[in-house]
Amino acid sequence: MLELKGVSKSFVTNGERHEVLRNINLSVKDGEFVSMIGPSGSGKTTLFQLIGGLNELDTxxxxxxxxxxxxxxGHIAYMPQQASLLPWYSVKRNIALALQIAGAGKKEAQQQAEQWLERVGLAEYSDEYPYKLSGGMSQRVSFLRALLSPQKLMLLDEPFGALDALTRLHMQQWLLSIWEQNRRSVLLVTHSIDEALMLSDRIVVLSSHPATVVQEVSVPFDRPRSGELWSTAEFNELKQLIYGLLQAQGAG
Amino acid sequence: MDSRKRLWSSIWPPALMLLLIFIVWELIVRYELVYSWLIPSPIGVGQEMINSWSRLMEHWLATMQLTLLGFVGGALSGIALAMLLHFIPIIRRAMYPVLILSQNIPVIVIAPILTMLLGFGMLPKVLLIVLVCFFPICIAMLGGLAQIDYSLNNYMRMIGSNKWQTFIHLELPSALSNVFSGLKIAASYSVLSAVVAEWLSPKVGLGGFMILSSRGYMPERVFATVLLIVMTSLLLFWLVTLLERLCIRWRPRKEAS
Structure with a gap:
């Protein structure tokens, strides 16, 4: 599915060279949910921009x-940290636009958007402008937009980072329930160990300055997963393990 | 109910002020503190307006036609030029300073030159208004296009939208309220420059009517014409505001203060 082979990137600011990514090797299999976790400033957003084709890589x-x-x-579906819904389009048109840009016809795009909004119980918001939506609601629409896009790989860039803890928990459950019925390949960036463990099949732990892959941890829990998962011993062992790996990087 | 109350409270103070000014003005003229052939009384102006209404309307229609032609032409060329400069950065760098420079030439100076070059017909007049109108629209739109939200732009690029798609779905709607600010300024300018253009060949139009009336020592008629020009300017401004409200409906309506 997705494969990064020896990706490196550095930026030059004020004549100084900053190495951001060093020799990143990473893969996502078909229908697999992979999370990247690492200290802040570990170049995860840069990595996404490279995959999205916005920046050139060095090697x-x-x-x-x-x-x-x-x-x-144009090869990926994308869910950014800020919902980034276009304020001048209704919820339905926002979703349809992502499909249109990926090459779908306008009519089918709108139909599909409408069907899905109904399926996930958001039909009443279909014709609303984004300013009427709450933060959590906007992120639902943003996720749906990425999910419906025809590209095979979804990049989720700290999708719940801006939400409060309770909304975040709800959103994770919601995302999980939809994704488990509609498996797509996902690469998620997150700061939250809980979130990574809850959602993914595999977790890639990154170091910072420059970012390298420290270790890959596979998450063995069965799907569909329930909300009680976090209270099991195994969950907490893995959490300790990843926390230890991150601590060793000397930052939080 | 509440909003009507608020509307009233915002209308009555300036309305009262205007009324007060008119009363004082009327009294000044009536007690002959100034000569009425120098400054006419408001009531006299009102009467003149009623008496020569049909002639005023005739000229108003001519001015309106000229203004609208020039305004629409200016708007279209302003938007087109802004798009051109936006899409081709090298042209932008070359043209932008020249554009700013060109705006230091006053309308009153361009008008006779245009007449000299193109005669006394409709064309030089329309051209003058176009020249005056396109600038504020073009500059406002370029300003709007330069302030695109970073994360929206990043999103559009990530999902692979091309330059044209980004323009249509992100940049244009995002610059729209700036474009409307430009249009509002241009709307007032367009009436003003139409009147100036008509001074040059005073046959038809409010500008011409005004010149002829002043030459004929008819101050009431001059004032009546000026009043009509002001109202026309306001009308056009209001029309643009209305259009803006129809076009931009995606954000919460701001409460009138």
Missing amino acids: GEIWLEGNNITGER
């Missing part, structure tokens, strides 16, 4: 479904 290659997509745009 390395990015492959998606057997094609070299290094530096090409």
Whole structure:
């Protein structure tokens, strides 16, 4: 599915060279949910921009479904940290727009958006403008928009980072329930160990300055997962393990 | 109910003020503190307006036609130029200073030059208004296009939208309220420059009517014409505001203060 081969990137600011990513190797299999976790400033957003084709890499290659997509745009579905719904379009049109840009016809895009809004119980918001939605609601729409996009890989960039703890918990459950019925390949960036453990099949722990892959941890819990997962011993052992790995990086 | 009350409370103070000014003005003229052939009384102006209503309307229509032609032409060329400068950065760098420079040439100076070049027909007049109107619209739109929300732009690029899609779905709607600010300024300018253009060949239009009336020592008629020009300017401004409200409906309506 997705494969990063030896990706490195550095930026030059004020004549100084900052190495952000060093030799990152990473893969996401078909229908797999992979999380990246690391100290803040570990270049996760940069990595996403490289996969999205917004920036050139220094070395390395990015492959998606057997094609070299290094530096090409338009191959991924994206859910950013801020919901980033266009304020001048209704919820329905916002979702449809993502499909249209990926090449779908306007009519089918709108129909699909409408069907899905109904399926996940958001039909009443279909014609509302984004300013009427709460933070959690906006992120639901944003997730749906990424899920419906025809691209095979979804990049989720700290999607719940801006939400309060309770809303965050609800959103994780909601996302999990929808994703488990509609498996897509997902690469998630998060700061929260709980979130990573709750959602993913595999967790990639990154170091910072520059970011390298420290370790990959596979998450063995069965799906569908329930909200009580976090109280099991195994969950907490893994949490300790990852916390230890992050601590060793000397930052939180 | 509540909003009507608020509307009233915002209307009555300036209305009262205006009324007061008119009363004082009327009294000044009536007690002959100034000569009435120098400054006419408000009531006299009102009467003149009623008496020559049909002639005023005739000229008003001519001015209106000129203004609208020039305004729409200016708006279209302003938006087109802004798009051109936006899409081709090298042209932007070359043109922008020249644009700013060109705006230091006053309308009153351009008008006779245009007449000299193109005669006394409709064309030089429309051209003058276009020249005056396109600038504020173009600059306002470029300003709007330069303030695109970073995360929205990042999102659009991540999902692979091309330059045109980004323009249509992100940049244009995002610059729209700036464009409307430009349009509002241009709306007032357009009436003003239409009147100036008509001074040059005073045959039809409110500007011409005004010049002829002043040459004929008819101060009431001059004032009546000025009043009509002011109202026309306000009308156009209001029309643009209305259009803006129809076009931009995606944000909560601001409460009138």
